[in-house]
Amino acid sequence: MQPTVSPWDRDLKLIRIAISLPGRPLKASKTVLEFLVGVRDAILGHRRLHDRGILHGDISEGNVILTLPTARDESKGLLINLDHSVGMSESLQTDDDQNLIGTMKFMALERLYYVSEEKSIIPRTYCHDLESFFYVFLTGCIEYELVPQSKSYDLQNWCTSKLDKKKKKKKASHINNFEKIVLKKFTPSFVGLKELAKTLRMILFGKYGNDFGTPHDCRPMYYEIIKSFNKTIEQITGKVYL
Incomplete structure (x- = not known):
C-alpha cells in the first residue's frame, strides 16, 4: 500500500539523546606526549575513514x-562528530558544500580564499582536513x-568577524613570518615541537608556505605527516614506530 501522506507533510519528532563521550577533550591532555599521540591517532583514524570512502569535513x-x-x-x-561527513563516491557538491561548513579557526586557507575572493564555496577535500589538523596542533x-x-597567547585573530580578515591573518601566519607570528608563541612545554611544526607546514604548504590545493594522490601527504608525528613521539619515548 502506498503512503497517503506526502513525506513533506508528515509530522516530525525531535528526539534528544544524552550520551557521554568515551574519552576526554584534547585540551585535557596531561602531557605533551599525550597530546601528540592523541592528534596522531585522530589523523590515523581520518585516513582509515578516507580509505573507506568517507571524508570527515569538519576537523x-x-x-x-x-x-x-x-x-x-x-x-x-x-x-568524533561525523555530522558533516561526506561519501567520497558521491559528488562532493552536497548541500553541506553549499555552505561554509566548519569552525573558522581551523578552516583551510583555500576555502577561506574562495569565499572571500571568488565569492564561491569549493568542495572539501582530504587536504583541507589535514590542514585543519595542523591548526588543531x-x-x-x-x-x-x-x-x-602576560605570556599567554591565542589564535583568536583567526576568528575575526569578517572572512577577508580571517583569510589575511591566517595567510600572514604562514607566508610572511611563521616564526614570529606562530612559533614564538609556543608555550614552554611545547617549544620542543617547533621542528615538527615547521615540518608539517612544509608538507602542507611547500617551502615558502604558499602552495595550496589538493594533490590527487592522498597517500604521500598522509604518510609524511604521520611519519613526522611518529619521529617526534619516538624522540620522547625512545620507542620506534613503523
Missing part, C-alpha cells in the same frame, strides 16, 4: 578526544598550557 579541536586503548583498538585519540602548542597572563 576542530572539539572533534578530537583522548581515549584509553582497548584490546580491539590501541588508539589513544579518536575523531598549533592551537594546542600555543593555548593549552597554563602560563602567566
Whole structure:
C-alpha cells in the first residue's frame, strides 16, 4: 500500500539523546606526549575513514578526544562528530558544500580564499582536513598550557568577524613570518615541537608556505605527516614506530 501522506507533510519528532563521550577533550591532555599521540591517532583514524570512502569535513579541536586503548583498538585519540561527513563516491557538491561548513579557526586557507575572493564555496577535500589538523596542533602548542597572563597567547585573530580578515591573518601566519607570528608563541612545554611544526607546514604548504590545493594522490601527504608525528613521539619515548 502506498503512503497517503506526502513525506513533506508528515509530522516530525525531535528526539534528544544524552550520551557521554568515551574519552576526554584534547585540551585535557596531561602531557605533551599525550597530546601528540592523541592528534596522531585522530589523523590515523581520518585516513582509515578516507580509505573507506568517507571524508570527515569538519576537523576542530572539539572533534578530537583522548581515549584509553582497548584490546580491539590501541588508539589513544579518536575523531568524533561525523555530522558533516561526506561519501567520497558521491559528488562532493552536497548541500553541506553549499555552505561554509566548519569552525573558522581551523578552516583551510583555500576555502577561506574562495569565499572571500571568488565569492564561491569549493568542495572539501582530504587536504583541507589535514590542514585543519595542523591548526588543531598549533592551537594546542600555543593555548593549552597554563602560563602567566602576560605570556599567554591565542589564535583568536583567526576568528575575526569578517572572512577577508580571517583569510589575511591566517595567510600572514604562514607566508610572511611563521616564526614570529606562530612559533614564538609556543608555550614552554611545547617549544620542543617547533621542528615538527615547521615540518608539517612544509608538507602542507611547500617551502615558502604558499602552495595550496589538493594533490590527487592522498597517500604521500598522509604518510609524511604521520611519519613526522611518529619521529617526534619516538624522540620522547625512545620507542620506534613503523
